[in-house]
Amino acid sequence: MSISISNISKSFARYPALNGVSAEIASGELLALLGPSGSGKTTLLRVIAGLEFPDNGGTVSFGGHDVTSLSAYKRRAGFVFQHYALFAHMNVFENIAFAFRVLPRRKRPTEAAVRERVGTLLEAVQLTEYEKRLPSQLSGGQRQRVAFARALAIEPEVLLLDEPFGALDAKVRKDLRRWLREFHERIKLTTIFVTHDQDEAFEVADRVVLIDKGIIQQSGTPAEVRSNPANDFVRDFLDLPHK
Amino acid sequence: MACASSLHLRRSSLPLRATAESPVAKAVLIGITLVFLGLFLLLPLVVVFQEAFSKGAAAFLHALRDPYTLSAIRLTLLVAAIVVPLNTVFGLAAAWSLTRFRFGGRSFLITLIDLPLWVSPVIGGLIYVLVFGAQGWFGPWLREHDIRIIFAVPGIVLATVFVTFPFVARGLIPLMEAQGIKEEEAALTLGANGWQIFRRVTLPKIKWGLLYGVILCNARAMGEFGAVSVVSGHIRGKTTTMPLQIEILYNEYQFAAAFAVASLLALLAIITLILKTHAEWRAERQLREATR
């Protein structure tokens, strides 16, 4: 599912978080939104997701259809939050099963079907033995994987990750990066993730979009950006020598 | 000595042993506190029960079985049964709209919700008399249609609603504010509608804060005196709540009987304190877990 955003602006109480941002994301691409804190990258992700709505004039399209006024669920966008936002009072199984439980009655699968689908998802993130645990009983990396599985339960067309590895320590981060890359190779779901860590962006993504002060500074493959930084911000942010 | 962790210690933490007062100073301070709290808080409580039984247990029970007292108890329970659910619904609605969204005028509304705590309860009764009383705005219209609000139960319900509506909202707003909306947003992305989000995600998170507010709302609703005194007309057997009945008995010098009724309310107060402390502790714990 390709994504197209055009002229997105968003202000919070007169503070302009995004300023006329446009971009195209190809179907099946793994894209990194890279920038310092306060650059607007999370806001942009949330606008794409449907958790925020752009100020007048901007549009978001999925696969050519205008989804600007559609809610997050209707866009079939899976979202993984920065601190996972797992339901603290539900165990792992119920967290992942949530999407099935809230379906309208006629579409709701039977308990056996729910079991089966949740089981498949647990296998995909290698957490089958943990299904009865509460989030508070899991490690950071495990919670992250539950958040993944939960988002995948709705069979999304697009996967959006907000600083997915930010809160984890170095070793776990490396493992999960590799895991994400492999997962993407298998499933080929259009994926956008937000990060402030350039190593992470360059290692994992097909393409990188650099953003600062609500404006896109440069977009291209990791190699392109490294060899041809577009302006001083990109040079400074990536620690590249000035001309 | 590493003290950074002491920044986040909560109520149940150990006292800081950094530097301490001399044992003499400590003893004096503890002594002052015991006398102060004992004199102003414990002693009145003891007095209520002592006076209630001053004529013996039989007289105590007899006082409670008096028909006017029984109808006062019934009325108090009825008023609470109407007021508490109403204010709970309001508290939930207000907390949802004020903590899950940002809009102009929000802080004004939050201040407005605190209003009854600032205003004398007598004013809480006065305003309804001015609207529904004989000389009030709707006075003539109500008289025409033979509807009684002032000097009748609806007036008592209204005045009690006014005095107690902040409690549930105030129990919920700081809690829901601190918990954030990420879980609700996650539920939204997973396809839940508004009601499902509230029932499955929000309600379990807030249940102890909600209970805390409901307990306080109930205690105040059953015990309200000033506002109800203004609107009730003190009609025995019809518009007397328990606090008003206490006043009537007291003014008739039936002290033991007055204290007998008072002891029921004092017992309610003690139960309220116990439940409230427990709910408060659980709510604090839930909040701590959420912000970890």
Place this chain on the structure above:
Amino acid sequence: MTNFQAQKRCRRHALPGLGLTLGFSLLYLGLVVLIPFSALFLKTATGGWLHFWETVTSPRVVASYRVSFGISLVAALVNGVFGVIAAWVLVRYRFPGRRILDAIVDLPFALPTAVAGIALTALYAPNDWIGSWLKPLGIQVAFTRIGIFVALTFIGLPFVVRTVQPVIQDLVAEVEEAAACLGANRWHTFRRVIFPALLPSILTGVTLAYGRAVGEYGSVVFISGNLPFKTEITPLMIITKLEQYDYSGAAAIGFVMLVASFVILIVSNGLQSWNNKRHGIS
């Protein structure tokens, strides 16, 4: 797609329910608070300036201001002093019964005012309990201003204690240790380090206690004896006017009380933001 159409379809909030919950809340507040209060303001306004002025400055009502506003201040200040001590003791020391004592601090919140009223009266009436001890000393508490003071101290007690307690809890030991290392004895440390840190919360608590005491009715009206010009409180004046069917007089006095409450509210809010700012730093 024209801009107008885009505007119509553009929703502003992702989470549902704003319309319903805000609408209901505003309706509720409108019916329960705003409409009745506008009746108060209108009644005050339409009663005529002369009647308003006569009512709120009549000697008996003025005497009640002295009682309500004056004694509330004394009670709030006393609570300020002893409340801080109590808060300190409850946070810093361990002794048997501490938990129970801590829970009881909230009693004035939970206990109906009428119950407190008759209990305090029985406690200090000349013939029983404490009143009977004080009688030979020539001190009468019930039916005097001292009795009102006692009742208002009871009512305001939790405000200071509960406002100051969290601040004491969050005091950092290192600061006190540093002071000790620099040679300060305990009293100096308290005066120059601890007390300034607590001051905003103490003032906030005192103001809250004051605001509550000024409007208090149930716990005071039994022990005060209601002697005109001596121990009548302002809320009682409102009730007296209502009993005389002088609605606009009652509204007038109510208006004065509202203005006073409003001023106290503003001061308290100001103090609370000062307290929050300081507290955040400590």
